[in-house]
Amino acid sequence: MNPLIYFEVRNLxxxxxxxxxxxxxxxxxxxGALFALVGPSGAGKTTLLRAAAGxxxxxxxxxxxxxxxxxxxIRQRAQRFAYVPQSDAISWPLPVRDVVALGRYPHGAxxxxxxxxxxxxxxxxxIAEGGLQAIADRPVTELSGGERRxxxxxxxxxxxAPILFADEPTASVDPHYQLSIMSLLRRQAQHGALVFxxxxxxxxxxxxxxxxxILKDGELESVGPSxxxxxxxxxxxxxxxxxxxxxxxxxxxxxxxxxR
Amino acid sequence: xxSSERSLLIPLLLSLVGALFLASLCIGPARxxxxxxxxxxxxxxxxxxxxxxxxxxxxxxxxxxTIGAMHGLSGAALQGLLxxxxxxxxxxxxxxxxxxxxxxxxxxxxxxxxxxxxxxxAIVMAFISAFILIAIVGRDSSLLLLILAGLALSSLxxxxxxxxxxxxxxxxxxxxxxxxLLGSLDDRSFRHVLLAWPFMAAGAWLLYRRRDAFxxxxxxxxxxxxxxxxxxxxxxxxxxxxxxxxxxxxxVSGTIGxxxxxxxxxxxxxxxxxxxxxxxxxxLSGAALxxxxxIATRLIPSSSGIRVGVLTALIGVPFFLYMVFRQRRxxxxxxx
Numbered sequence: 001m002n003p004l005i006y007f008e009v010r011n012l013x014x015x016x017x018x019x020x021x022x023x024x025x026x027x028x029x030x031x032g033a034l035f036a037l038v039g040p041s042g043a044g045k046t047t048l049l050r051a052a053a054g055x056x057x058x059x060x061x062x063x064x065x066x067x068x069x070x071x072x073x074i075r076q077r078a079q080r081f082a083y084v085p086q087s088d089a090i091s092w093p094l095p096v097r098d099v100v101a102l103g104r105y106p107h108g109a110x111x112x113x114x115x116x117x118x119x120x121x122x123x124x125x126x127i128a129e130g131g132l133q134a135i136a137d138r139p140v141t142e143l144s145g146g147e148r149r150x151x152x153x154x155x156x157x158x159x160x161a162p163i164l165f166a167d168e169p170t171a172s173v174d175p176h177y178q179l180s181i182m183s184l185l186r187r188q189a190q191h192g193a194l195v196f197x198x199x200x201x202x203x204x205x206x207x208x209x210x211x212x213x214i215l216k217d218g219e220l221e222s223v224g225p226s227x228x229x230x231x232x233x234x235x236x237x238x239x240x241x242x243x244x245x246x247x248x249x250x251x252x253x254x255x256x257x258x259x260r
Numbered sequence: 261x262x263s264s265e266r267s268l269l270i271p272l273l274l275s276l277v278g279a280l281f282l283a284s285l286c287i288g289p290a291r292x293x294x295x296x297x298x299x300x301x302x303x304x305x306x307x308x309x310x311x312x313x314x315x316x317x318x319x320x321x322x323x324x325x326t327i328g329a330m331h332g333l334s335g336a337a338l339q340g341l342l343x344x345x346x347x348x349x350x351x352x353x354x355x356x357x358x359x360x361x362x363x364x365x366x367x368x369x370x371x372x373x374x375x376x377x378x379x380x381x382a383i384v385m386a387f388i389s390a391f392i393l394i395a396i397v398g399r400d401s402s403l404l405l406l407i408l409a410g411l412a413l414s415s416l417x418x419x420x421x422x423x424x425x426x427x428x429x430x431x432x433x434x435x436x437x438x439x440x441l442l443g444s445l446d447d448r449s450f451r452h453v454l455l456a457w458p459f460m461a462a463g464a465w466l467l468y469r470r471r472d473a474f475x476x477x478x479x480x481x482x483x484x485x486x487x488x489x490x491x492x493x494x495x496x497x498x499x500x501x502x503x504x505x506x507x508x509x510x511x512v513s514g515t516i517g518x519x520x521x522x523x524x525x526x527x528x529x530x531x532x533x534x535x536x537x538x539x540x541x542x543x544l545s546g547a548a549l550x551x552x553x554x555i556a557t558r559l560i561p562s563s564s565g566i567r568v569g570v571l572t573a574l575i576g577v578p579f580f581l582y583m584v585f586r587q588r589r590x591x592x593x594x595x596x
Contacts (some may be wrong), residue, residue, distance in 0.1 A: 009308075074490055084483075085483050085486070090477045092343075092478050092533040093533050102478075102479060105487045147384070152483075155483075
């Protein structure tokens, strides 16, 4: 992985149905970081994620390294950005391994049963990283919500894209899966990937992210190292809550305490 | 099914279609032995046998196989696009709209003046109906929306056809049109084959070349787009491919429904529910189904001959009801 890749968004605006839902957002991110995107419902987190991944038409500029994303073909973009959508519903009962293998589609692997050695290796690695070996041959439609989430993340990992976007990967899954999914994403960041995670779980975000961004009403409220962002008074103000903070095992812990 | 077993599927289906095709050449008012048919096909036998096999039964069998294949392929492609096993051309009003287009061409006399006016008019109407349907259903492809919009479109196409019949100046022409609408492969010649095949081939090519995109689309539109599938383009190609294939089919055979619903359903478990691998088996089983149905119309004793479109609907509609029954939980959620 190229350590020089630097992701940057300049004056990003998105209009949905004539309404400006994202207003002039600019920020940059180094690789090898886990970036948490937080903000109240309707603040534009998913829109920012989709626009940054090039899935929604936007105004402004998105740069990866020194490349402008608008100049990339749809396939080149798919090789650089992996995306885990909010919904992990899969329409047909395909086996887990075949679903993960779809992550190789941007690299020209169109049939899961005819992968090149290189593609098969990436798929097996993603299955191992996602801890899915035991269920690799089961149909995805039979899995629990937490397992399906992990399959979706593993499918994104199989892409081997340097930048990974995950939209609420820990929503409505039990604490075990929340922690295991966040550790999995954290590991990707440690290995040099740039990972963006939209989440409503401030505690999880504060523990696992090393950078954070707060959105409110489509505007960038705050961005920086997560310790600073999560310690700020802004975080409590944006959500209109009181936050309990303490230290445990030499880490900062924050707990949303009471609605104001 | 393991992959070794799966690799047998296509040869098995091909031999089934081949056997039915041969049977279709043997069966009719004058029964011919397989040896006589083979002889006649290659220019042997008596002149009568050659005329029966080459000019009467061969074009009919070719049309049954290819139209069946086109319906099976269109059904599999639409189900892949909309990620729904209940999607099929006949539920969308595409054949009904194509029939309206064809009737319009016949009633206005365009079809008499220009032979390609008939399939073209059918294709254009099928395209319009499929386009409207996809525009209404949009991204969420909910079952309820799909079925309601399809119902509305096929009713509208039916009403428009009825209006064309209503206004037809010649009552005999009206009668002829309404019989034609029932769907039949009787008395078709190579002229019909040549009329339909170029459009069907183009439609089949458009659908078949996007087979891998349907597999990626199983993940949902957003994930598919993030993996590099141009979903808007795919949608347009499928509409266009289905309209070309189904429109051209309807132009020569009238409305033949439900092959597109049944064929993919039968094949899906045999290909591991993979929408990308479904297209070829689904077209082959569609070919087998329609050829078998066309043979059945010749075997069932009746005074005036049963129309193949009537037969496929009689078998297909109960099958559709059964599938709706199985999906009723999904429908219930959509209603709530």
